[in-house]
Amino acid sequence: GAGVSQSPSNKVTEKGKDVELRCDPISGHTALYWYRQRLGQGLEFLIYFQGNSAPDKSGLPSDRFSAERTGESVSTLTIQRTQQEDSAVYLCASSPRGQQFFGPGTRLTVL
Amino acid sequence: DAKTTQPNSMESNEEEPVHLPCNHSTISGTDYIHWYRQLPSQGPEYVIHGLTSNVNNRMASLAIAEDRKSSTLILHRATLRDAAVYYCILRDRQGGKLIFGQGTELSVKP
Numbered sequence: 703g704a705g706v707s708q709s710p711s712n713k714v715t716e717k718g719k720d721v722e723l724r725c726d727p728i729s730g731h732t733a734l735y736w737y738r739q740r741l742g743q744g745l746e747f748l749i750y751f752q753g754n755s756a757p758d759k760s761g762l763p764s765d766r767f768s769a770e771r772t773g774e775s776v777s778t779l780t781i782q783r784t785q786q787e788d789s790a791v792y793l794c795a796s797s798p799r800g801q802q803f804f805g806p807g808t809r810l811t812v813l
Numbered sequence: 814d815a816k817t818t819q820p821n822s823m824e825s826n827e828e829e830p831v832h833l834p835c836n837h838s839t840i841s842g843t844d845y846i847h848w849y850r851q852l853p854s855q856g857p858e859y860v861i862h863g864l865t866s867n868v869n870n871r872m873a874s875l876a877i878a879e880d881r882k883s884s885t886l887i888l889h890r891a892t893l894r895d896a897a898v899y900y901c902i903l904r905d906r907q908g909g910k911l912i913f914g915q916g917t918e919l920s921v922k923p
Contacts, residue, residue: 706856735910744900745857745913758910793856799908801847804856 704728706805708794714811715784723779723808727796734777735795735802736769745793751777784812817901822918825891833886833917835901840881843906848875848886850897851916857900860886864906896921 707726715721727734736748747761751771762768766784771777781788789812795802818836825831837846848860861868861875863884868875874887888895900916 733908737911737913744915745911747910747912750910752909761910795856797908801859801862802849802857802911804858807856 706794706796706803708792708805708808710808711806712809712811714813716813717786718783720780720782721784721810723781723792723810725777725779725794725796725805727775727777727794728798728803730774731796731798731803732774733797733799733802734771735797736777736779737793737795738790739793739807740790748779748792781810784810786812788812817903817914819899819901819914819917821915822920825888825895825919825921827893827921827923828890831888831891831895831919831921833888833899833901833919834883835885836883837901837903838882840903841905844903845906846875846877846881846884847902847904847911848873849900849902849911849913850895851900852894852897857913860899862904891919891921893921893923895919 709724732753734751737745739745749769750758766782769779791807791809793807795804845862847862849857851857861873863875876885898916898918900913902911
């Protein structure tokens with residue numbers, strides 16, 4: 703079956719611009735996660751959605767970062783006024799419960 | 814969140830077993846031990862997880878120390894496709910986010 707998909711696969715933007723990254727989870731998965739991976743580093747947790755519960759936003763690095771999820775479907779991660787330190791691969795994962803299934807990521811480059 | 818400690822890198826020869834260690838001395842009673850791996854230019858993929866007993870699946874085996882303060886991921890016959898960064902992660906049984914460390918970069922020589 704279809705896995706987690708993310709779009710775009712690559713995004714190049716200029717410093718100060720806003721970007722939106724999309725995640726389409728596996729159908730039926732109630733949990734959705736966003737992580738960030740800087741070059742040569744491990745993954746950093748950003749935000750977690752579980753059903754109708756309030757999202758866990760404890761990993762968002764600043765108020766320039768926000769995310770929404772429509773029901774148990776698609777999620778969008780928005781970064782406002784991008785900075786060069788936001789350059790990273792942004793990974794989305796979904797989970798029915800237990801193991802997480804990761805998408806291929808969006809590589810964001812801020813010039 | 815409890816912390817794990819892994820070697821930065823390991824090397825293996827193709828078709829030989831690989832034992833990847835992980836220390837987690839501050840593990841709590843409700844923490845599961847999860848292993849994920851990340852192949853180059855891909856998102857992480859689940860490998861295996863366990864609580865107290867040793868576990869086997871088609872990808873690997875997980876050996877958990879009796880005191881649960883350490884565990885070992887065992888790849889029985891390494892292949893070139895097993896070259897990846899392997900992450901050992903503690904996760905509460907209620908689920909939620911994964912806290913990734915630096916992992917162990919495994920290289921496999923033909």
